[in-house]
Each structure stands twice: as C-alpha cells, then as structure tokens.
Amino acid sequence: MENIIFDRIRKEVGNNDVVVYMKGTAIFPKCGFSAAVVQILSQLGVPFKDINVLEDSDIRQGIKDFANWPTIPQMYIKGEFVGGCDIIREIYQTGELQNTLMEKGIIPYEAA
DSSP, X not given: OHHHXXXXXXXXXXXXXXXXXXXXXXXXXXXXXXXXXXXXXXXTTOOOEEEEGGGOHHHHHHHHHHHTXXXXXXXXXXXXXXXXXXXXXXXXXXXXXXXXXXXXXSSOGGGO
C-alpha cells in the first residue's frame, strides 16, 4: 500500500511546480496552519496544487511518512519538500521563499 501512496505523491509533486498537502482546500482551508500557507502563497501570486488530506486517510498518513514530517500542511516546490507552516512562514519573512520561487522560475523577479 505504501508504494502506491508514495507513487501518487511522487506524481503530484513531480507534475506540479508547487504542491501543498493541507487540511481543506485553497478556497476553504480547514485549519489555521493550512490557511496561513495559502495566504502566503496568495500574497506572492503563486499558483499551486492543493491536496486535501481530509478526503483521503491514506494520503493523510502517507504524506507524513513520505517526507518523514509529522504535521500538515506540507509544501513542495519543484518536487522538493520545503516544510510545514512554521518553516514556510519563517522563510517567507526572511525572503528566502521568494528567492527560491524566483530562482525556480515560479514567480517573476518583480513579484518579490
């Protein structure tokens, strides 16, 4: 079962520039941490794929095992795990998130 879930996760993070595994959706986050990540990405104008872990218990546990990270939300940029809410908030405040998004061609330099 784990291989099937990990394959689904690899496909999502491989096929989308930015993926957020979250509780709820970008339009209707169901926890404050997920809402905070959505707000940061929205402020930067970053398009992203939202995956609602509340709809699939296999994905909800699988993403934690995949990244070896115990909490949700989790964000991936160009297939690489970035972190959860606290890390996203911190690297946004320091400008590191914006720099990474620019370097990877996801947002234009003027956006940051």
